[in-house]
Amino acid sequence: MKITKEEVLYVANLARLDMDEASVDKFSDQIGKILEYVDTLNQVDTEGVNPTSHAIFLNNAFREDEEKEHLERDFSLGNAPEKEDGCFLVPKVIN
């Protein structure tokens, strides 16, 4: 198998996803097949080829550091699942 169950669990943790046993089985099988297919890229000689992360040539987009209008605090908090005193509320971080 291209990707082991342990690797799926390891990567799931990096991505902050829980996974039950059945999903691990299914995902390692499906993702394994996809990665095997991706391995066809090894047939391509890429010696000395620059990688592309962006298809259009652009210079850095600089702008002046000026104050502009921004969302009001209440507006920004409008979709917060939980909030308190004008802040986002999160569960306890340190026990």
Add this chain to the structure above:
Amino acid sequence: MKLHELTIHEAHELLKKKEISSKELTQAVFDRIGEVEARVNAYITVANEAAMKQAEIADRMISQGRISPLTGIPLAIKDLMCTQGLRTSCASKILENFIPPYDATVIEKLRSQNAVIVGKTNMDEFAMGSSNENSGVKITCNPWDPTRIPGGSSGGSAAAVAADMCIASLGSDTGGSIRQPASHCGVVGMKPTYGRVSRFGLVAFASSLDQIGPLTKDVRDCAILMNAISAYDPKDSTSVPKDVPDYTTSLKNGGLRGVTIGIPKEYQGAEGIDPDVSRSIDKAVETVKSLGAECVEVSLPHSKYVVAVYYVIAPSEASSNLARYDGVRYGFRNKDADGLMEMYKSTRSSGFGPEVRRRIIIGTYCLSAGYYDAYYGKASQVRTLIMEDFRKAFESCDAILSPVAPTPAFPIGENTDDPLTMYLSDIFTLSANLAGIAGMSLPCGFSKDGLPIGLQIMGKHFNEETLLRIAYNFEQATDFHQRKPSL
């Protein structure tokens, strides 16, 4: 006259002459939605009240003689473009109650012309899919055959246009998500050059590939919407500061003399192409020739690696983009979780559907220590070679013709358990996103079963005008765009 069947330019003429009002037009569209939505499932949210108010304002503008090409025109928006005050869910549980506090730049542009926003259309969750079956809300049906998929990910937008449940719509295209549903639903769709249209307020899937574009009933409407949405935007640092032409001036019915069309030899006789699709594309090439275009063979030698490159790069970018859904600032949160880490994990695991989780895992794996060079690095290098193929091909032609999808729309449920087979059906559309070039789909035939087939035209960076010219002449010479599904 059935008002909901009108195109943008037809409706505009009637509005301008005051033969109809935007309120009548908008009401006709809502009546049509009421009539067929139960069979099509194109919309996640219908904005009845707000739309009627916008129509009223549009009518007031028109009565004062202030009319733009989109004033009073009812449009549908894919549910991943932020609309202030109107829910934007990405067809995902994790955003099911998200009400954007601002408009995407494209929405601002539509509003500045007083267009009417009818509602938000269904899609594969976070635009990840080619069939709409990955929607976390419902499955949109193909108006030509409700047992089949409408394509994806902009399936709701394409189906809404095909079924006259809006006058036109906006979709987004990361690997074919405008062109493939346009092809399957028999409408016109364009993916503009990367950087032509602002992505500000478009919920990000794969940032180096995503572009917003129109889905319309004909080529003229496509040009009109391109005029409305194309522009440099300081809020999107990857949008390109380049003048926008008037795309409607490309719509000249003077034939295609002087235009050279490239036919990629790698696409000929490719495995898995349906005979009805091959036949329709061959006939389309003959039509283009009869209009005066010269056809030459071109080569895209790295075509067979396109799917592999895409399914490393797109999930990698997605895994990074979707890290923001953590249940803290907006969206769904599992409030029963104990502690912060548990909250992140249970929120994301129950908020994302299976395809989104699968792609996050693939992307995270491809970017993780020890695998980055072998996967993301390698795919980015092959991406350079794919771009180089197009650069060379465009030395000997102005545009490239190909199928959009290897088959007409497939039955709902056929490929759901086999993601790789589903991915392979994107073979013809992915390369335009990887190379950042413009691509469009327009109706070029029907299968034996009466399903629409689309022709893809791809062009150089920022050469949408050539695509529109070819498409317009093709459309004038054929009648595929005039057929309607019987719902």
